[in-house]
Amino acid sequence: MSLLEIRNLSVEFETAHGLFRAVDSVDLEIDQGEMAAIVGESGSGKSVSMLALMGLLPWTARITADRMNFDGQDLLTISQKERRKIIGKDISMIFQEPMTSLNPCFTVGYQIMEVIKEHLGGTKKELEARAVELLGLVGIPAPESRLRAFPHQMSGGMNQRVMIAMMIACNPRLLIADEPTTALDVTIQAQILELLQDLQHKRGMALVLITHDMGVVAETAEVVNVQYAGQQVERQNVVDLFARPQHPYTHALLSALPERATGKRLPSIPGVVPGLLDRPTGCLFNPRCQFATDKCRSTPPALHSKVLCHYPLVDGKPTNNHPGVSSQGSSGQEALGGNV
Amino acid sequence: MIRFILTKLGLLIPTFLGVTLVAFSFIRMLPGDPVELLAGERGVSPERHAELMATLGFDKPLWEQYFSFLVGILHGDLGTSFSSKQPVLEEFFVRFPATIELATCAIIFAALIGLPAGIVAAVKRGSAFDHTLMGISLTGYSMPIFWWGLLLIILFSSPDMLNLTPVSGRISALFWVDTQTGFMLIDSLLSDEKGAFKSAAAHLVLPTIVLGTIPMAIIARQTRSAMLEILGEDYVRTAKAKGLSPFRIVGIHALRNALITVITVIGLQVGVLLAGAILTETIFSWPGIGKWMIDSISRRDYFAVQGGIVLIASIVMLVNLLVDFMYGLINPRILHRRS
Ligand SMILES: Nc1ncnc2c1ncn2[C@@H]1O[C@H](COP(=O)(O)OP(=O)(O)OP(=O)(O)O)[C@@H](O)[C@H]1O
Ligand SMILES: [Mg+2]
Numbered sequence: 086m087s088l089l090e091i092r093n094l095s096v097e098f099e100t101a102h103g104l105f106r107a108v109d110s111v112d113l114e115i116d117q118g119e120m121a122a123i124v125g126e127s128g129s130g131k132s133v134s135m136l137a138l139m140g141l142l143p144w145t146a147r148i149t150a151d152r153m154n155f156d157g158q159d160l161l162t163i164s165q166k167e168r169r170k171i172i173g174k175d176i177s178m179i180f181q182e183p184m185t186s187l188n189p190c191f192t193v194g195y196q197i198m199e200v201i202k203e204h205l206g207g208t209k210k211e212l213e214a215r216a217v218e219l220l221g222l223v224g225i226p227a228p229e230s231r232l233r234a235f236p237h238q239m240s241g242g243m244n245q246r247v248m249i250a251m252m253i254a255c256n257p258r259l260l261i262a263d264e265p266t267t268a269l270d271v272t273i274q275a276q277i278l279e280l281l282q283d284l285q286h287k288r289g290m291a292l293v294l295i296t297h298d299m300g301v302v303a304e305t306a307e308v309v310n311v312q313y314a315g316q317q318v319e320r321q322n323v324v325d326l327f328a329r330p331q332h333p334y335t336h337a338l339l340s341a342l343p344e345r346a347t348g349k350r351l352p353s354i355p356g357v358v359p360g361l362l363d364r365p366t367g368c369l370f371n372p373r374c375q376f377a378t379d380k381c382r383s384t385p386p387a388l389h390s391k392v393l394c395h396y397p398l399v400d401g402k403p404t405n406n407h408p409g410v411s412s413q414g415s416s417g418q419e420a421l422g423g424n425v
Numbered sequence: 426m427i428r429f430i431l432t433k434l435g436l437l438i439p440t441f442l443g444v445t446l447v448a449f450s451f452i453r454m455l456p457g458d459p460v461e462l463l464a465g466e467r468g469v470s471p472e473r474h475a476e477l478m479a480t481l482g483f484d485k486p487l488w489e490q491y492f493s494f495l496v497g498i499l500h501g502d503l504g505t506s507f508s509s510k511q512p513v514l515e516e517f518f519v520r521f522p523a524t525i526e527l528a529t530c531a532i533i534f535a536a537l538i539g540l541p542a543g544i545v546a547a548v549k550r551g552s553a554f555d556h557t558l559m560g561i562s563l564t565g566y567s568m569p570i571f572w573w574g575l576l577l578i579i580l581f582s583s584p585d586m587l588n589l590t591p592v593s594g595r596i597s598a599l600f601w602v603d604t605q606t607g608f609m610l611i612d613s614l615l616s617d618e619k620g621a622f623k624s625a626a627a628h629l630v631l632p633t634i635v636l637g638t639i640p641m642a643i644i645a646r647q648t649r650s651a652m653l654e655i656l657g658e659d660y661v662r663t664a665k666a667k668g669l670s671p672f673r674i675v676g677i678h679a680l681r682n683a684l685i686t687v688i689t690v691i692g693l694q695v696g697v698l699l700a701g702a703i704l705t706e707t708i709f710s711w712p713g714i715g716k717w718m719i720d721s722i723s724r725r726d727y728f729a730v731q732g733g734i735v736l737i738a739s740i741v742m743l744v745n746l747l748v749d750f751m752y753g754l755i756n757p758r759i760l761h762r763r764s
Contacts (some may be wrong), residue, residue, distance in 0.1 A: 141665050143657075173668030180666075185659040189758055190681045200667040235757045251667070 088291050089115045089138075089176075089259055092152035096130070096137050096315075099145045105361040108134045109315040115308070117258065118289040120282075122306035122323075124296055124338065128358040130315035131295045132181070135261050139178050140168055156258065174204040177252035178261040182268055183245035187236035193220075194232030197251045204255045219250040223280060242273035246280070253284060259291045260284075266301075278305065299342050303327060311335045314358050314369040318393045329399070331392040333374045336401060368395065376403045429753070433746055440742060445498065448734035449491050452727050458483070459507060459725045481507060483727070494731060503732030508724050513732035517714060522607025523595060524713030527705070528698045530633040535641035536691055543648025544683075547656060548675055558645060565642030570701055574635040574708035581631060590630050593710035597624040636705040640694040644687065651686040655679045685756045692748030696741045 096108040108130040115121045123131045137148045138160070153160040155176060160168060180186045188196060197219060198212040207215070213232065220228035223246040236244055245265060252260060262281055266274035282305055285292045294305060302309055302323065309326045311319040311334065319332040330336040337354045356373040359365060368386050371377040376396060386395045389405075396403035460469060460477045469477075478484055482493075497504060503513040542562075546555040582592045595609045596602060600621040602612050610629070613621035655661065656679055664678040699715070706715035714733060721729035 139666055141662050169668040169670065171668070173666060178666050180659060180663065182659055186663045188660040188664065188678050188682070190685075190756075191678075199669070199673075203667065203669055203673075237758050248663075 086157065087114045088117045088119075088156055089113065090152055090154045091138065091150060094134060094137060094148070094150040094153065096133050096142065096149075097147045099147070100361060102361055104147075107315050108137065111310075111312065111315075111317045112320070113293070113310060115259070115291045115293060117291055118285075119308065120285060120292045120294065120306050121308040121310065122294045122296060122302045123310045123312055124299060124302055125312035126297055126354075126358050128314075128360065129312045131297075131312055132263050133315075134312070135178065135263060135293065135295060139172055139176065139261070140165075141178075170204070173200055173252075174255040175257055176259045176261070177255070177257040178263060179245070179248050179252050179265045181264040183241050183248055184236070184268070186248055187244055189236055191235075192232065193234050193236065193239070193247050197247070197254055200251055201254050215254070216250075219254055220247070222253075222284075223247070223250045224276070225250075242269050242277065245269060245273075245277055249277075249280065249284070253288070253290075256288065257290060259293070261293045261295070263295045264297070265294075299338055311338070314364075316369060316393055318370065320391045330401075331397040331399070332370075332394050333376050333398060333403075334370050336398055337373075337375075368393075376407065378408055430750075433749060437742055437746070441739070444738040445495060445731075445735055446491070448731040448738070449494055451734070452722065452725065452730040453487070455722070455725065457725055459727060462723075462725050498735065503735070504728035506721070506726050506729040508721070508726050508729070513729050514736075516717065516729065517733060517736050519607075520712060520714045520717050523609070523711060524699070524702050524706070524715060526608045526610065527629065527632055527636060527711060527713060528695075528702060530629055531637035531698060531701075532640060532691065532694060534633050534637040535644055535694070539641040539644030540648050540687065543645040543687075544652055544675065544680065546645070546649045547652030548671075550653060555649075559649070562642035562645045565638045566646070568638055568642075570635060570639070570704045571708060573638060574631070574705060577631050577635060578708070591624075591628050592631065595625060595628050595712065596621065597628075600624060632705050632709045632711055635708065636698060636701050639701060640691075640697055643694065643697070644690060647690040648683060648687050651683040652679060655682045658682070685752065688755060689748055689752055692744060692751065695744040699737050699741060 091111065091113040094108060094111045094113075095106065098105045098107055111130070111134050113121065113123075113134075123134070125131055133142065133146075136142050137146070137150075138153065140160075142148065150161060155171065158167075158171070160171075187193070191199075194213065194216050197216040198209075201207060201212055201215055216232060217228045220231055225231055225243060225246050231239075236247070239247070245268075249265075260281075265281065266277050269277065278301060281292065281294070284290065294301070296302060306323050309319075309321060309323050310317055311326075311332065313334050319326070319330070319335045321329075321331070326335065327339065330339055334354075341353050354373060359369060359372075365372050365382070367380070367382045367384055368374070368377070371381040374381065376398075378395070380395055384395070386393050389395075389397050396405045396407040398404070458478065459481065460474055464474075475484070482490065494504075501514070503517075505511065506513050506516050509516060539562075542558050546558045549555055578592050579586060581587050581589045591597065596613060600613070600616075600618045602609065602616045602618060602621055602625075605612050605615055609625040610622065613625040652675075656675075658679075661674060661679055664674045669678070702711075702713060703715035703718055705711065706713045707719050710716065714737065718730065718733050718737075721733065
């Protein structure tokens with residue numbers, strides 16, 4: 086039995102313009118000690134899906150799912166109180182913005198000790214010793230003196246380390262890292278990722294890494310979920326995904342990797358993820374897809390052996406009787422075509 | 426921090442000068458003068474009038490009078506009230522404890538109700554409680570104090586209605602309490618008289634509610650809006666992600682940040698309180714500086730009025746300065762700026 090099993094998770098927000106489906110039928114499964122990645126561009130619902138799992142969405146969110154099991158417990162049916170015993174202890178989450186995610190009015194030490202006290206208890210001395218140990222573990226120099234520091238007295242990288250220390254304090258079995266390095270310098274990014282991987286190996290945690298960086302995925306993950314506009318468009322293990330991407334979006338994301346670029350210009354996928362007001366009919370990716378047909382523009386695709394596409398790619402070519410690359414294909418054809 | 430203090434102090438000087446000018450001219454703009462009012466119905470001959478005005482020094486040009494007022498302030502001398510023949514400063518400080526007592530009770534009452542109400546409204550945003558509270562506080566905010574005071578008196582004190590609380594003064598005339606601290610609640614406890622404290626407390630109830638209503642409404646609204654903003658912050662989400670109880674999330678993580686704003690708001694109510702005290706004390710015959718100011722104005726007691734206004738304004742300015750420092754103390758981001 087997997088540690089975490091999510092089936093058909095959807096999240097809708099009530100907005101001034103009506104309901105907005107930020108997450109649409111997403112599945113996620115992860116085993117003890119496994120590392121999964123969720124990739125996708127900004128606005129594809131990566132954060133929202135994991136915040137739904139944590140129960141951290143605002144009241145405007147409506148969450149539905151067929152299943153949301155963690156370690157045999159159904160998170161959908163347990164009470165808020167029981168859920169709080171799991172959140173922060175067995176499942177914890179690191180956020181994108183280290184500078185604003187720590188409380189400015191409390192010291193680093195207080196914020197770390199607080200979570201241990203809440204879930205495991207202990208005397209003040211024990212808590213302090215544990216906090217120092219954790220700060221050392223995440224690579225903060227002179228941890229004793231850092232206990233009394235406030236978040237604004239430290240750099241973003243240091244704050245993110247504090248955040249990690251806080252979130253692994255109760256030995257979670259599942260850690261969700263939501264773009265933990267996006268707000269940091271490139272050199273610090275690598276250090277933090279290394280730290281997370283290291284912790285994951287040593288402690289046998291399951292790790293869900295949210296990122297929009299395919300390069301990071303290649304280096305770290307075992308299983309990859311590709312999300313687009315709230316939908317899960319492809320799910321594969323990392324080797325297969327890189328060797329044989331089946332969804333045109335995954336294909337485009339991979340082509341946009343600098344290593345794979347042949348020309349001088351760094352390719353990117355033209356267009357943006359549709360929001361509330363510009364949702365296309367049919368397949369949500371069709372306006373940006375170089376293989377889009379009339380069928381794609383009118384009928385939403387069904388899940389095709391883990392790929393959400395009418396014409397899954399094989400060796401970069403659409404199958405399933407694709408009528409051939411249409412001439413009105415997207416303007417992305419040129420940017421993408423050059424690298425195939 | 427020292428630089429911060431000096432800048433603030435530097436800003437006070439022009440404000441203070443402005444206040445003295447307003448205080449000086451305000452009372453002289455009112456029709457009538459002290460001699461006329463003293464003479465009353467009988468009237469006074471023009472020669473005698475001029476003579477009396479000259480003995481009080483009111484025959485000199487205005488700029489000279491203003492200048493000697495300023496010089497007096499520098500020497501800590503605000504002149505002598507000509508109705509009581511006592512120094513204005515002394516008159517003021519005899520009455521000041523009564524006003525402080527009332528204002529303190531009012532602000533405690535306002536914070537005790539306004540703060541929790543604002544927090545609950547923010548947490549339950551959009552609920553019936555929220556809407557009701559915001560409605561009530563809007564009413565409270567625009568409540569005419571005089572009307573509100575009379576309404577409460579009719580309701581709680583009139584013999585035909587509830588007949589619960591006394592309506593005037595600080596303590597029942599049955600008790601004789603020596604003035605030691607000037608605060609009736611404390612003095613009555615120190616005295617041997619039985620029931621004196623109870624009487625003093627009962628006398629405080631209605632004035633406290635009347636004076637506390639507007640600050641309560643302001644505190645509730647400001648607490649609510651500060652909390653609403655903070656509840657959406659990333660660090661509140663982090664607190665939730667730690668599996669903390671709602672009490673810790675709201676009462677510790679969010680409130681601590683909201684207090685930075687709310688303490689400032691509470692501090693800034695001092696001006697509102699002193700202004701409100703003038704009316705409240707008049708309604709309840711509360712022998713504080715508010716009532717004294719009204720009496721002095723009606724007697725055209727120039728020195729008492731200008732001195733009183735300057736003193737009240739100075740207190741408000743001082744408290745606002747204190748609030749600024751408190752803000753620095755409670756907010757670590759300002760406290761540690763030098764490090
Ligand atoms: N509280 C909310 N109310 C309404 N819409 C929301 C809310 N939170 C998120 N959304 C919308 O949901 C969509 C998905 O957002 P989400 O934050 O999950 O994206 P993401 O994939 O994490 O992107 P990023 O890489 O920028 O973090 C976005 O269009 C966003 O505007
Ligand atoms: Mg995100």
